[in-house]
Amino acid sequence: MFTGIVEHIGTVLEYTPFDDTASGGNGVSLTVSDAAPILNDVHLGDSISINGVCLTVTEFTDSTFKVGISPETLRRTNLEELKPGSKVNLERAVSSHVRFGGHYVQGHVDTVAKIINAEKDENSILFTFQLRDSEFINYIVEKGFIALDGTSLTVVSVDHTRAQFQIMMIQYTQNQVIMPLKKIGDYINVEVDVTGKxxxxxxxxxxxxxxxxxxxxxxxxxxxxxxxxxxxxxx
Known part of the structure; x- marks a missing residue:
């Protein structure tokens, strides 16, 4: 379980496809570098959220860690777009002493959404998204929680007919997450609030x-x- 409060931004070091026969397709081995701040208490088998996707640590060093990504996860998320040098949001699974600053995030991405607009509003940015799978708009409500690339955010408006929604990102959050680095047309991972489901x-x-x-x-x-x-x- 996660809170949607991104702890650190890491960098993709290696992105290597492999034959994942057991799961019926080709998976990916992903190594993330520049991750030292979240690896001081890591263990093999721990869960780390990468762009909102709960993944299991299979190897690690002082500053890097490796995970495997299944074909199903690649189909559901934007992780197949990653390449060496890509920046990623990182968050460790919550522990008993963590203050719950965001909302209940499973790390189980439902679908992806395309960034179709981003406009400045003083120091904030108003992002507009188009869902790839329109049925998930039923679980998105104005002033409700949503996790985008693993970031806990508040929905400011919803267009159920077009399967579009908007969030407002303040200056502080812009400096802590990867979304402002993305372009119009890029995709973000979406996990709707599980309460609605x-x-x-x-x-x-x-x-x-x-x-x-x-x-x-x-x-x-x-x-x-x-x-x-x-x-x-x-x-």
């Missing part, structure tokens, strides 16, 4: 359960509405 699952499960029970409040309500409409129609 959990609520939807519970609501759907509850409705399905009530529909199958003729004595449930929902079925009784529907029957009452139908009876009333039929009476009104026959008057």
């Amino acid at each position: 959990l609520l939807e699952q519970q609501v759907v499960a509850n409705i399905n359960g009530q529909i199958g029970n003729e004595n449930s409040p929902l079925v009784k309500l529907i029957n009452n509405i139908i009876e009333k409409k039929l009476k009104d129609f026959t008057k």
Whole structure:
């Protein structure tokens, strides 16, 4: 689990494709350098978020660490666009003594979004994004949380028809994360707030359960509405 508060910006040292037969395709071995500030307490098997993607440390030195990326992760995220020299957001998994400054971030990216506009508003930048997979717009709400390339941010507006949304990034955050380094047309990783998905699952499960029970409040309500409409129609 992560907070979406980026700890450090690292640099991709190596990006090496390999045959990942077990997962049905080609994976990637990724080595990140300039990472010393987050490696003082690292262990093999630890989780580190790279651009919002929870990945497992398989090797490390004082200033570098290596992870493996599966084909499924490459399909879901923008990590396939990385190359030596690319800058990446880094965050260690939370521990018991970490102050929770962002929001609950799993590191399980849902999809990607394209940067379609970025305009200055005094010292801040207003970013506009277009989702690749439009269905995820249902989980994005104005003033709600969202994780973009692993950065916890607040949504300022949503256009559900176009599957677009906006965030405002203050000057301090601009200096701590990689998004201001990106260009119009670049993609960012998107993890929507898991709370919305959990609520939807519970609501759907509850409705399905009530529909199958003729004595449930929902079925009784529907029957009452139908009876009333039929009476009104026959008057």
